[in-house]
Amino acid sequence: MMTSMTLDSSTTAREAVEQFLYLEARLQDDHRYDDWEALWADQDTLYWVPTHEGADPSREVSYIYDNRSRLTSRIRQLNTGMRHAQAPQSGLRRMISNIEIEQGKDGLTVLSNFMLLESRRSHLTIWGGKVKHLLVPDGDSFRIKRKTVILVNSDEAIGNLAFLV
């Protein structure tokens, strides 16, 4: 269970985490692919979007299960500008809230909720879900070791998810 945070300088840590999540959100919304990738640690990372909460990724297919190398491929493909599912790019803005932080031995585990508006051609789509980050300190900010996104409609049929979620 997630408990309230236990850091000594809790307010400072919370501010730093919030700033980091807002930065990440803005880079994703603005399709700044390389800048977003730079937020990740250099190795042993996982970007995971399962099809339901509690899924076993060794037996069940996920929407996204990117190790570091596949994450790089994803960014490289988007950077070609020829990824039709994002050409034109979606108009994106997301809100982040309900941030809970826990200090663990591997870093900070951060839970948050998000709601994302996607505009593409005539369609306005609402995405939303729960995100779990594992962040490791890097100078006065963080790098992402793990990011898990559980969409509220993860077990329904979903449309193209070719932008960064």
Next chain:
Amino acid sequence: MKHKMRSNWKMIVENQVDGYHAPMVHGSLIAANRTFATVRDRKPTSPTRVRDLGNGHTDIDHRSDYREAGDKLFRWTGGIAPERLPNYVEAMKEAYGPEEARTRLIEGPPHSMLFPNISLAEMNIMLIEPVSPELSIQYTCPVFLEGAEELNARTLRRCEGALGPAGFLIADDAEIGELTQMGVANLEPEWIILSRGLGKEEVLDSGVKLAGLMDETSQRGFWNHYREVMSKSREAA
């Protein structure tokens, strides 16, 4: 994995049986991923055959390409080195003998479309469900072989990489299906022409028609049968 696509189900089927869409639809992955770019010959002169198997069933037969490319096993699963799947290779040899096992590991599983809506895409099965004239859901499932854990793990990760809403391939196919849907809804021109290679196919004794990767033999196979069964159902009504 369930993928919502804003197009008629037939747009999705047609996209999957056409031999020539990859360089355009998947150009971004060809540019971004060396393995994907080199594991098949997609040039107009490719040895790959498209086939109209009759009754609306069609496929893209990559075996001829893999055979011609030489002795490399596993092109159908990204050209992985056989040493990385030692137990699977050994089990195949035991089951089929060394020679037949080798042939099977070179040729791989089919890339076929079973009429009307089941796609066998190497180690994946996809089912296309029509929801309305302009909305479909594609169900995607990796194929696991009993006891072949090392291959299954690879199959699972490859399925996620390529297919579904975030897949490097199918997200773009979905987009093109939607654009095609918008195009046909415009009704101008009224007809889509699918005449490439018409009358130039090699016809086997079985009635199977073979043609080159740039020919529309497989699309015609699908549409001709669709027209046939739909005409019959109209007569019956």
